[in-house]
Amino acid sequence: MSILTQEFIINKMERKRETRTGELIRRFKYNKSAVFGLVVVLILILCAILANYIAPNNPTPSPPELSNSLKPGFWSKDGIKGMPLGTDMLGRCVLSRILYGARVSLRVGFVAVGIALLLGITLGVIAGYYGGWVDAVIMRIVDIMFAFPALLLAIVIVAVIGQGLSKAMIALGIVYTPQMARIIRSSVLYIKEMEYIEVQKAIGSSNRRVILRHVLPNSIAPVIVYGTLMLATAILDCAALGFLGLGAQPPTPEWGAMLSKSYSYIVSGAWWAATFPGIAILLSVLGLNLLGDGLRDILDPRLKT
Amino acid sequence: MKWYITKRLLMLIPVLLGTSIIAFSLIHLAPGDPARIMAGEHASQQVISAITQKYGLHKPLYIQYGIWLNCVLHGDMGRSIISNEYVIKEIFDRFPNTFELTFFSMVLAIIIGTFAGIISASKQYSTLDYTFMGLALFGVSMPVFWLGIMLMMIFGVYLRWLPISGRIDILIPFQRITGFYLLDSIITGNFAALISVLRYLILPSIALATIPMATIARVSRSSMLEVLRQDFIRTERAKGLSERVVIYKHAVRNAMIPVITVIGLNFGLLLAGAILTETVFSWPGIGKYVVNAVRMRDYPAVQGCILFFAFMFVIVNLITDIIYVYIDPRIHYK
Numbered sequence: 198m199s200i201l202t203q204e205f206i207i208n209k210m211e212r213k214r215e216t217r218t219g220e221l222i223r224r225f226k227y228n229k230s231a232v233f234g235l236v237v238v239l240i241l242i243l244c245a246i247l248a249n250y251i252a253p254n255n256p257t258p259s260p261p262e263l264s265n266s267l268k269p270g271f272w273s274k275d276g277i278k279g280m281p282l283g284t285d286m287l288g289r290c291v292l293s294r295i296l297y298g299a300r301v302s303l304r305v306g307f308v309a310v311g312i313a314l315l316l317g318i319t320l321g322v323i324a325g326y327y328g329g330w331v332d333a334v335i336m337r338i339v340d341i342m343f344a345f346p347a348l349l350l351a352i353v354i355v356a357v358i359g360q361g362l363s364k365a366m367i368a369l370g371i372v373y374t375p376q377m378a379r380i381i382r383s384s385v386l387y388i389k390e391m392e393y394i395e396v397q398k399a400i401g402s403s404n405r406r407v408i409l410r411h412v413l414p415n416s417i418a419p420v421i422v423y424g425t426l427m428l429a430t431a432i433l434d435c436a437a438l439g440f441l442g443l444g445a446q447p448p449t450p451e452w453g454a455m456l457s458k459s460y461s462y463i464v465s466g467a468w469w470a471a472t473f474p475g476i477a478i479l480l481s482v483l484g485l486n487l488l489g490d491g492l493r494d495i496l497d498p499r500l501k502t
Numbered sequence: 503m504k505w506y507i508t509k510r511l512l513m514l515i516p517v518l519l520g521t522s523i524i525a526f527s528l529i530h531l532a533p534g535d536p537a538r539i540m541a542g543e544h545a546s547q548q549v550i551s552a553i554t555q556k557y558g559l560h561k562p563l564y565i566q567y568g569i570w571l572n573c574v575l576h577g578d579m580g581r582s583i584i585s586n587e588y589v590i591k592e593i594f595d596r597f598p599n600t601f602e603l604t605f606f607s608m609v610l611a612i613i614i615g616t617f618a619g620i621i622s623a624s625k626q627y628s629t630l631d632y633t634f635m636g637l638a639l640f641g642v643s644m645p646v647f648w649l650g651i652m653l654m655m656i657f658g659v660y661l662r663w664l665p666i667s668g669r670i671d672i673l674i675p676f677q678r679i680t681g682f683y684l685l686d687s688i689i690t691g692n693f694a695a696l697i698s699v700l701r702y703l704i705l706p707s708i709a710l711a712t713i714p715m716a717t718i719a720r721v722s723r724s725s726m727l728e729v730l731r732q733d734f735i736r737t738e739r740a741k742g743l744s745e746r747v748v749i750y751k752h753a754v755r756n757a758m759i760p761v762i763t764v765i766g767l768n769f770g771l772l773l774a775g776a777i778l779t780e781t782v783f784s785w786p787g788i789g790k791y792v793v794n795a796v797r798m799r800d801y802p803a804v805q806g807c808i809l810f811f812a813f814m815f816v817i818v819n820l821i822t823d824i825i826y827v828y829i830d831p832r833i834h835y836k
Binding site: 456460 | 516517520521524528531532533639640642643644645646647648649651652654655659770771773774777778781782792793795796797799801804808811812815816
């Protein structure tokens with residue numbers, strides 16, 4: 198084969214790859230709710246990155262300005278200038294705490310999902326690719342972990358390793374591992390039967406090479422889809438742990454912890470401190486869910502329910 | 503059928519054993535001396551040595567596990583560090599509260615969820631469909647605890663329609679028989695108490711029902727749409743059956759199988775949601791109990807709750823599997 202022909206083929210392949218990406222983007226654009234989800238997620242990420250610049254106030258002033266305690270926001274004449282969403286019981290700016298909270302939630306989400314991906318992919322690939330008793334053992338353990346509601350398992354792990362934000366991340370990561378392992382395993386089982394894997398084996402590629410070069414890259418779609426959906430769950434569960442007092446500890450500006458500290462004040466009419474952090478959680482989770490659903494529809498129509 | 507149920511029951515054993523290993527290792531994984539952990543930080547030397555003796559804590563781990571499992575199977579899960587009560591008793595005291603809350607929420611979620619799904623599917627792309635599915639989308643992303651707080655704020659604090667925490671108005675005379683408030687007030691014919699119990703039940707169960715309701719609505723819609731596209735539905739319409747008969751008599755029955763799967767799967771979410779809902783509404787159930795136990799490092803209580811939750815979850819999954827066979831005779835189990 199002349200060099201020219203090779204160039205031609207490579208060119209053609211690259212063009213083909215481009216059009217595939219282009220086609221995916223086009224399909225994504227048609228999915229309005231997915232685009233909305235993407236926008237929400239981008240805003241969330243921007244808030245997290247730019248929190249220092251866009252937050253009007255210090256989220257954790259010390260000592261707290263108790264004279265500003267539970268002041269309403271822009272909708273009321275009694276509000277303090279520069280604190281558009283009002284203040285919490287320690288006189289801290291709710292808006293600033295929510296913006297910094299985006300940082301906390303995303304960090305927890307990414308770390309937890311990262312742990313789950315690392316462990317889940319390893320276990321899933323080993324179980325799916327090698328099969329046999331390895332598979333049986335791993336999957337039985339996964340089954341047992343599935344016998345617990347995720348939040349309860351996270352609480353149990355927190356009970357062992359202790360409370361706090363970093364421990365909550367680890368706990369959630371462990372809790373999501375079985376889900377990821379199951380998804381990867383089923384994907385690997387499907388790919389394993391493909392002809393190109395058989396070809397690889399026939400030409401004597403090592404298991405390691407087959408897994409790293411062929412099995413893993415081809416199971417990337419469910420990883421992206423379920424990783425996104427898992428991020429939504431992680432943000433929700435992180436807030437839940439914070440709310441129960443088992444996750445982020447004060448004065449960390451975490452959405453769930455903000456809620457748990459401020460909801461007893463709704464009786465005295467201070468609704469804002471408990472309302473806005475919840476809206477932040479709801480919108481972030483909604484955005485990620487929509488994005489995940491959209492990605493699933495375009496990347497892997499097989500998974501559509 | 504009998505064989506199938508026996509087989510399913512046998513399959514429970516490894517899962518339950520695994521769960522018990524998780525619960526058992528809790529005390530050994532937690533930092534500190536197991537005997538001291540079980541006895542509590544402020545226990546006397548006497549209590550600690552009694553516990554060491556009872557659970558054989560100086561023996562190898564697998565023997566310890568055996569002793570502990572034997573105790574658990576005889577209903578002895580140890581004593582709570584905080585209250586010094588038997589954990590099993592504390593769990594049984596709280597179980598009726600959690601059961602009533604979750605049961606009520608599940609009923610609510612199933613009724614409203616399936617109906618919303620059926621209506622959405624039979625009027626696909628209508629305003630009603632979009633409204634229901636929009637709400638369901640919010641529902642699946644809803645932080646339960648926040649929804650609880652909002653309901654509390656709107657209906658309890660501002661409108662003052664419903665009470666915000668507890669189980670029954672303390673001023674109403676009430677006789678406890680079974681511990682199930684609803685049941686007890688019906689048995690004793692105490693109408694005032696029944697009304698009060700229901701009023702206290704409304705907000706927590708709406709909060710708890712939201713997520714399963716939304717999931718059930720989404721699944722029953724897509725399942726209905728699939729069934730409505732099938733040939734036998736076209737035949738029925740062609741032979742002139744009314745739309746109501748087609749949908750409610752023939753389509754629904756065929757569309758319910760995935761819905762039942764989802765209901766079974768959602769039970770776990772419901773238990774997790776109960777932990778949060780009970781904390782928000784100060785509902786004296788097992789969810790609130792386990793959170794307090796973790797906060798106070800009351801490990802025997804945490805152990806008991808783990809076993810209890812896992813047991814519940816496994817049983818519900820079993821029931822779901824058995825219901826399939828009754829609902830769809832086409833499913834054959836080997």
